[in-house]
Amino acid sequence: MLDKKGKLQYRLDVTGMTSNSFDKTDFNKILLVASVVKYLISDKTTVSAKYTYQRFSCAMMSPIVMTPVGFGTLP
Known part of the structure; x- marks a missing residue:
């Protein structure tokens, strides 16, 4: 709460x-920040402001080999 009456949260x-x-080319980096400010006007009414920041970077290499004739056709 941000005030003494508890109306601003x-x-x-x-x-x-x-x-x-x-493998240096196989990595994940994720950051998520979510914030909410809410004001209680009355018992039945509120006003909210929300903000979400997301940062995602990845480079995943897969050992699965795909071929023109289908999966698992190569030795």
Whole structure:
């Protein structure tokens, strides 16, 4: 709460993840920030302002080999 009466409220969520592999081209980086400011006008009425920021970067290499004749056709 941001005020003594509890009418102005806030919430901030932050999460992140990184993953790496022995292969330098296989990685994930995720950042998510979500914030909400809410004002309680009455018992039945509120006003909210929300903001979400997301950043995602990845480069995943797959060991699966695809061919023109179908999956699993090569030795």
